Amino acid sequence: MLILSRKLGESIVIDGNIRVQIMRVDGDVVKIGIEAPASVPVHRQEIYEEIQRSNQQALTRQNATLPKLK
Amino acid sequence: MNHAATIEMETEKKLAPPANQIRFPLGIFGFEQIKNYALLANPAEKPFAWLRVTENNSLAFVVIDPFIVMPDYKPDIPQSDVDFLELKNASDALLLGIVTIHGQNRATMNLKGPIVVNRHTHTGKQVIIANAADYSVQHPLPVTETAA
Numbered sequence: 001m002l003i004l005s006r007k008l009g010e011s012i013v014i015d016g017n018i019r020v021q022i023m024r025v026d027g028d029v030v031k032i033g034i035e036a037p038a039s040v041p042v043h044r045q046e047i048y049e050e051i052q053r054s055n056q057q058a059l060t061r062q063n064a065t066l067p068k069l070k
Numbered sequence: 071m072n073h074a075a076t077i078e079m080e081t082e083k084k085l086a087p088p089a090n091q092i093r094f095p096l097g098i099f100g101f102e103q104i105k106n107y108a109l110l111a112n113p114a115e116k117p118f119a120w121l122r123v124t125e126n127n128s129l130a131f132v133v134i135d136p137f138i139v140m141p142d143y144k145p146d147i148p149q150s151d152v153d154f155l156e157l158k159n160a161s162d163a164l165l166l167g168i169v170t171i172h173g174q175n176r177a178t179m180n181l182k183g184p185i186v187v188n189r190h191t192h193t194g195k196q197v198i199i200a201n202a203a204d205y206s207v208q209h210p211l212p213v214t215e216t217a218a
Binding site: 048 | 115120122130148149151170198202
């Protein structure tokens, strides 16, 4: 992993078109601004973990009983 | 387009998989190694269908058309996913919500990460919608109280 030190307001640029800027530092919370083309999805890591967990819970045996909907 | 390329495309078309086979080149989150599924719908089980693992017939996801439960669902599919799936029109896309059955009286569907399938190429991907914050991974389905 590449580790860089940045001061408040400083940025890093990825691949020439993605800019990540340190917007605010407040105790152990860092606010990050991300400018990226619309074609680049940006998500918190938690959402991947949440969807992964949900999928693991959802995978079932094919003969599972299906509920009835109203 | 030159002649050779045209012939190649036609061959590819002929080799297209049977209608219910769906290939997930990236797998499904948490199951990245599983690439091939079959979409099976039994009229008696409507509105549910099965996304069955081809390599292991006993394993499957239960899926549902999310719009049946939530007609105003407005998933914003990121452009990178539209490109990946080669979707040209909205009608090219088949959307499926993965259902989790928690028990007799509780079932939910994942609206943050729907399955999107290109109806023509039978390629699928689990997409994290750009407006995921507006929806739940466990949106409750209106299950009838069968135990009552």
